[in-house]
Amino acid sequence: MATEVKVPALGESITSGIIAAWNVKDGDYVEKDQVLYELETDKITSEGLAEVAGVISLAAAEGDEVDIGAVIATIDESAAAPEKSEKSDTKETSEEPAAEKPAPEQKSDAISPAVRRIAEEEKIDPATVTGTGKDGRVTKGDMLKATPASRMPAEESKPAAAAKAPAAKPAPTGERTSRKRMTPLRAKIAERLVAAQQEAAMLTTFNEVDMSAVMGLRKKYQDAFVKKNGVKLGFMSLFVKAVVNALKEVPGINAQIDGNEIVQNHFYDIGIAVSTPKGLMVPVVRDCDQLSLAGIEQAIIGYANKAREGKIGIDDLQGGVFTITNGGIFGSMLSTPILNAPQSGILGMHTIQERPVAINGQVEIRPMMYLAVSYDHRIVDGKEAVTFLVKVKQALEDPARLLLEV
Incomplete structure (x- = not known):
């Protein structure tokens, strides 16, 4: 049985939005209430959650403009959840409790599209951000808290001293400008x-x-x-x-x-x-x-x-x-x-x-x-x-x- 993932109604005046980021890949197994995507509209940015658990099949790509009510993915509920390997289970039960290890280093394939986008826009290396997600994974919230705007005291009226910015990389020959679509x-x-x-x-x-x-x-x-x-x-x-x-x-x-x-x-x-x-x-x-x-x-x-x-x-x-x-x-x-x-x-x-x-x-x-x-x-x-x-x-x-x- 497949359950459709539809763009929810977000208000009378909102008729469409743009998929800013998928937090899962096509074919991934998703849990119920897991965050699947971020939708940007002309008023707000919202997150879409999985209504059921199963294997997801994406029907829309990042950057696509989708109407309210449109089907952007399906979730196959009949698919079984992936099982942990026997070797992994044995290792977990046989090992003695060890001293707390530092959070694992963020791998590029473990970084969500939302985290990657904020990293590019704000010039922040996710490896320098303390992750609060599973296994120390850096979340979107962690990145937002690390942005310069969020670190600025809300009530401070005097401008803070500007931090030394990293040297800008020279633009490749023939690429003196870049373009990106204006968000809603x-x-x-x-x-x-x-x-x-x-x-x-x-x-x-x-x-x-x-x-x-x-x-x-x-x-x-x-x-x-x-x-x-x-x-x-x-x-x-x-x-x-x-x-x-x-x-x-x-x-x-x-x-x-x-x-x-x-x-x-x-x-x-x-x-x-x-x-x-x-x-x-x-x-x-x-x-x-x-x-x-x-x-x-x-x-x-x-x-x-x-x-x-x-x-x-x-x-x-x-x-x-x-x-x-x-x-x-x-x-x-x-x-x-x-x-x-x-x-x-x-x-x-x-x-x-x-x-x-x-x-x-x-x-x-x-x-x-x-x-x-x-x-x-x-x-x-x-x-x-x-x-x-x-x-x-x-x-x-x-x-x-x-x-x-x-």
């Missing part, structure tokens, strides 16, 4: 960014915030916060709370255009831009007005891990009313963020730099950050945008305002 996710990101600029009357206004109070607050209560909640108090949760407070003060930004109507939102689901090896994703933290700082931090960490492991779902990315993006973790000093349609506003955070500023007639060195808010001028007036950014600035420079909601 990258293509969709490009499409949405261009559409946002074409469809909205986008404008950006700027301000700067003195981060002294926020940094002092974190330093004073960090240990107690971690002890109680199990997570660090980062900048992002404080910015989320400041944004929620400002949206309540300036509700015009918490709205969007739908045809000839203005839809006013009365909830506070905030999107947090997360950089992954596959591209930018914006998971949404729900009901931020009702969450504590610890609750927001936990939600952000959970989403960041899911995004890097390719486990973000469609529901995680939909329904946000406002977006926050932090280019500061990469060293950005100033930028004009692009709207995440159909939202009417997006806040850009940037790197913290110590700069001389005038305080009560005296020049002092303070940790300063430039803030940028891009907004849809069709629905948001300049006065509202400036007032919104001032409210964010005030809340961060005097965090007591967040508690009092003033």
Whole structure:
């Protein structure tokens, strides 16, 4: 009896995807719930699991675009599982317990296509990565954790010193360029960014915030916060709370255009831009007005891990009313963020730099950050945008305002 392996439905708006990698070979024996393949769509990357055990026969190749519901493989359930050799069994039972041996070296045929692809893209040798899979095998998750993006502290605003890159190999004669197909996710990101600029009357206004109070607050209560909640108090949760407070003060930004109507939102689901090896994703933290700082931090960490492991779902990315993006973790000093349609506003955070500023007639060195808010001028007036950014600035420079909601 053969069971068909079909591309599952992943959401109403998703009609097809590309097989990014097969984790098994044609003719392999697979176990039930074993990961068979990775499917990339214009929104997410998902993994396909085996519903039954048996010998698999592949009907589609890596790189093929397949429709939802298409049969991409079959599994012969009647095939018996491979038996261990008698010699191997005897050896295992007769040997005395030995000291723990180091994980076996990764052989090229033991590396999955997903691991090989990440190794090529990120220039990481799998042999240098500690494997957590069976017999010390390096998994996709191990490789993602080893990427430079995942090693960067999520809340660090100052750019880290660049590691010395290995010398690039000279391109062979006649091969000065290379081509690869754009992934559905990258293509969709490009499409949405261009559409946002074409469809909205986008404008950006700027301000700067003195981060002294926020940094002092974190330093004073960090240990107690971690002890109680199990997570660090980062900048992002404080910015989320400041944004929620400002949206309540300036509700015009918490709205969007739908045809000839203005839809006013009365909830506070905030999107947090997360950089992954596959591209930018914006998971949404729900009901931020009702969450504590610890609750927001936990939600952000959970989403960041899911995004890097390719486990973000469609529901995680939909329904946000406002977006926050932090280019500061990469060293950005100033930028004009692009709207995440159909939202009417997006806040850009940037790197913290110590700069001389005038305080009560005296020049002092303070940790300063430039803030940028891009907004849809069709629905948001300049006065509202400036007032919104001032409210964010005030809340961060005097965090007591967040508690009092003033």
